[in-house]
Amino acid sequence: MKKLLITYIKKSIETLWPEVLCPEISLTPPQKEEFGEYATPVALQLGKIIGENPRTVAEKIVASIAEHQCISNCTVAGPGFINFKLTDEAVLNNLSTILSQKELFEKRSHDKPQTIIVEYSHPNVAKPLSIGHLRSTIIGESLKRIFIHLGYNVIADNYLGDWGTQFGKLIYAYKSWGNEATVKKDPIHEFLQLYVDFHTKAETDPTLEDNAREEFKKLENGDTENLALWNWVVKESKKELHKLYERLETSFTFIHGESFYQNMLEEIIQEALKKGIAVQNEDNSVAVLNDHPTLPSTLIQRSDGATLYLTRDLAADKYYEEQFHPLKVLHVVSNEQALYFKQLAAVRKQIGSTHEILHINFGLMRLPEGKMSTRKGRVIFLEQVLEDAVTRAYEMVKDREGLTEEEKKSIAKTIGIGAVKYNDLSQNRKTDIVFDWEKVLNLHGNSGPYLQYTYARILSVITKATESTEIPGQKLELTESEKSLLRKFLYFGEAIEEAAKEYSPNILSTYLYELASLFNTFYQQVPILKAEKTQQKFRLALSQATAELLKTGLNLLGINVVNKM
């Protein structure tokens, strides 16, 4: 609908002022409903360009826009805004499209679907996930779902941190003071403990760092003992991670950890040297020299011959290019690594990688007392947050009547996890978040459970209904809340497209919250099942459509709905 209107406006401007380059037309829902469904300030911009009074320009445009069956009227307001009011027919058509569940928005037509790789979550093995890791995981998962919905071929990769000096640290710590029996009892937490202890000891004894590097070097050279230890650690960690992803309903096309690229690393280094974009230093380390004037150069080989994160990322980049020919690769990684990604982008460009890479950066999850740090033990684990959220949700659901214990547990799980996910997804991706227990576990107001509740409420009404949904042929007198809801339905597709364009799921979550809020107002104000028959059918149609949009939208955020709660 929006695209159609833009075409009309553009055509009329091009006819009126053929010599003028038409500015980009912004068409947005005005804040006030009385202004109609869409508005554009294009006449204000145009007035400036052609030196005419914006209002006159606007009036000319309005006059030239021929009658279209979807436009009921189009008027000039204020300094020169053009407001469009759609016909009832157009608005009701949109409702029936939603109900028929065909296409909830205008899909892009792809002859050949283009591939987008979303790389997200990337936890380090041997460490439990902190609440900070949640951001990458759920933002990535949501982007994955959104792009699939938009018709792309999406590959989800979890780039596991399963290689690097950290393993040297762990191996050294285990060999030096580890105990097999304690590790076996609770592998992940014991690995963490070893890692934390390592850093505590390293503070007073700097030689430990060298020892760790030595162990990692041995691992990279295929030392049997270290490799066996590494395999064990990875196996235990993956088991643990698998459980968590299942809980979060997050899935990947594949999980290629950094270790996957091991045998490509030598080639990467040699290629870079050959192409003259890297140089070998006297101490045997290899530094890449990007051609950017201000970016600091960085290493792809340590002086002891071992590789670094960048080396492995370059290998992954090459692998993606050769295997999938992606349109773009999205790296969902926190703000901290902004500089690193600039370096990566600069280097791979010199190597000749052609696909676009984007750093989908997000703000840090901070504690009120400062940055989280696993080493310092100042950290909140994801596991615990989910646990608490589910417990709190259970407290709410346990007194409900007509639900079995089994149902209550399952509902609590969905609600609790939905609350945690929504809390994160509803905030702008780029800004830092201060972790706040009360907010994360909140089940009221602008929250995941609010949306889930709205959905469950609608389903309850629909199951009790004896009439079928029907959109009336003849004109109905609509209440304000019905009109608002119908109007909101128009913008669903736009919210998804916008979220995709900005790689920001919070645009969608805001839309869904507003939609639910409008529905709840409507629900409160008018009876549905006790209304007169024609009206009842129509109100059921409105309810049904709201439920469809909520379910689809929440699914795109990675949040499930429940039929009862």
Place this chain on the structure above:
RNA sequence: GCGCCAGUAGCUCAGAGGAUAGAGCAACGGUUUUCUAAACCGUGGGUCGCAGGUUCAAUUCCUGCCUGGCGCACCA
């Protein structure tokens, strides 16, 4: 020192050239013989960090400053 990000209500945050800047939480008041009160309605609460500039129009863009966060080769 250099670079990146941010500063909006008591708190946590949306909004990003357009019409009277919005939510949630917290505070206060109201709504249940009606379809789920995890809801709804209302009240109070703002120098959009500060100062300039660009523009018909700036909280939004530009510059400077202040404050906070993050980063700046052998970590990932």
